Amino acid sequence: MxxxxxxxxxxxxxxxxxxxxxxxxxxxxxxxxxxxxxxxxxxxxxxxxxxxxxxSGGVASSMPPPPTPHCLLQDLPVEMLVEIFASLPGTNLPSLAQACTKFHQILHTDSIWRRCCREEYGVRENLQNLEIGMSYREVYAKLFHPYRHILGLWQLDHFDRTLLNVVVDGLCITGWRYGPSLDTHVDDPMHFKPSFRIRLTERKSATVECMEGLNSRPHHGHILIEKDRFTTLCKMTDHQAGSLTWLWGGQRWVLVKEDSLTYRRLYLPPSHPTTSGLFQYNYDAFGLQIAMLSFHGKYARVTRVTGTAKALEIHLMRRIQLRDGEIFRNFNELSRVVQEIDEQVTGERQQQQEDGTEESQDHGWQSPAKPSVGEFGAAAAEEQPVPFVLPVGVRSRLHNYPRTCRMCFYGVDTVTDTFFEFTFTSRLPGVFILFDENHFGFIWLQAEYFFLYRRVQNTFQNVEAPSPQAFLEMLKNIQSML
Incomplete structure (x- = not known):
């Protein structure tokens, strides 16, 4: 069968x-x-x-299945394509315009570029009301796109350093140079004045205007853009006298001709822990200085980013017990504790040299994304504040310092001074005092002096490092200038 x-x-x-x-x-x-x-x-x-x-799962037929219908991107309605293109980054649109004639024509729609200018650069101005005779597409292509790499925070590449904040101001790009006045308080916001601006003229081409000098009237300038640095050029001769108002060389005024200034990219440290960032402090009688606090595994660093060279290294593994704040009332006892820790650190390094296990010079330059960083932030938040008073005999320019603190650590202040052609580096131990997220201090024991650092209240854009390695490389560049 x-x-x-x-x-x-x-x-x-x-x-x-x-x-x-x-x-x-x-x-x-x-x-x-x-x-x-x-x-x-x-x-x-x-x-x-x-x-x-x-x-039903049986033997497959030899006949091919019917073709699956599909839709190409260029087959979509124009209104839908406009919405799609407007949601893309403006830097991707030029290559998209080369895909086909239809895309090229659609990307002339000014509403697409208006959204790019608003979302990427915060432009709120209405070009029709301004009557400047150009489209958002022209503003994006001739101003924002070619100069987008200089937006952010920069440091003058010179032994007398200052900060430059380059931002979008409406339909201009302006470089604001940090210039504190002599009566500026540590709690005040940072003071900036314009250094240059880039704007679109009636010729519909971006023009660089220098705003430095005694008269501060805009005049023609140039900008040369390189990777992580740029240079401003100007032929005006009155800039040399203008430099005396804001450059200080430690022991003497420095006369610098400002017809060519080069700036290096400055990144801010990661926001975790929240105690890291930029801080202001009074270093001398000639105004405020700016320093950056960052955390690197077993160490924290206070790197001075304006003025003369200065670096502070905090040993997070060398904590000083506060004993309800009583240690601050006796300067001799505080000095003795710090001196003992300093001798231990020096002895350990000498032993490492003899054993061949000495840490490299960059032992503190570790990635800021370390577990100990988060542990430090959590520990600082959980610590109960204890009373703080300046030890008798310790001087300070400020007397409105916080009256409680949370943690103290052993630290070393490295000061580099240049006298004529000779450079001197001093290593001075002291006490790093963490008051709260917005304040910390350092007691320089040898000079019997107290510095108060307060967090900068200004906000900055385009200051995030693309990677931890880029942030470390920036710190090493600053270190090489010390």
Whole structure:
């Protein structure tokens, strides 16, 4: 007896045997009392049976399935494409315009570029109301796109350093130079004055205007942009006298001709822990200085980013017990504790030199994204504040310092001075005092002097490092200038 090999509703390995005899279609029709099918009808029935069998898990049909309908991007309505293109970064649109003629025409729609200017650069001005005779596409292509790499915070590449904040001001790009006045308080916001601006003229081309000098009237200038640095050029001669108002060389005024100034990119440290960032402090009688606090595993660093060279290294593994703040009331006891820790650190380094296990000079330049950083922030937040008073005999320019603190650590202040062509570096131990997220201090024991650092209240854009390695490389560049 022949058996049916047709698979119904199951796979080939689970087919059921049909107990009926295999009958030809004509024989089955006669047995059922139906007339035999014509040849054409036989093909129709066979095709239907094949599709039914394939759909139920049986033997697949040799006929190809119907084509799947698909839609190309250029087939979408223009209104939908405008919305899609407006949601993309403006830097991707030029290459998209080269895809086809339709995309090229759509990307002339000014609403797309208006959204790019607003979302990427914060432009809120209405060009129609300003009547400047140009489109948002021209503003983006001739101003924002070619000069986007200089937006952010910069440091003057000179031994007398200052900060430059380059921002978008409406339909201009302005470089604001940090210039504190002599009566500026540590709690005041940072003071900036314009150094240059880039704007679109009636010729519809971006023009660089220098705003330095005694008269501060805008005049023609140039900007040369390189990777992580740029240079401003100007031929005016009165800049040399203007430099005396803001450059200080530690022991003497420095006369610098400002017809060519080069700036290096400055990144801010990660916001975790929240105690890191930029801080202001009074270093001398000639105004405020700016320093950066960053954390690196077992160490924290206070790197001076304006003025003369100065670096402070905090050993987070060398904590000083506060004992309810009583240690601050006795300067001799505080000095003794710090001196003991300093001797231990010096002895350990000498032993490492003898054993050949000395840490490299960059032992503190570790990635800021370390677990100990988060642990430090959590520990500082959980610490109960204790009373703080300046030890008797310790001087300070400020007397409105916080009256409670949370943690203290051993630190070393490294000061580099240049006298004529000679450079001197001093290593001076002291006490790093963490008051709260916005204040910390340092007691310079040898000079019996206290410095108070307060967090900068200004906010900055485009200051995030692309990677931890880029941030460390920036710190090393600053270190090389010390």
């Amino acid at each position: 022949e058996e049916c090999a047709c698979l119904c509703s199951v796979g080939s390995s689970q087919g059921r045997r049909c107990p009926q005899k295999r009958q030809r279609p004509a024989e089955k029709a006669v047995a059922d009392g139906k007339p035999a099918l014509a040849p054409a009808e036989k093909h129709v029935e066979a095709d239907a049976a094949a599709w039914c069998c394939a759909g």
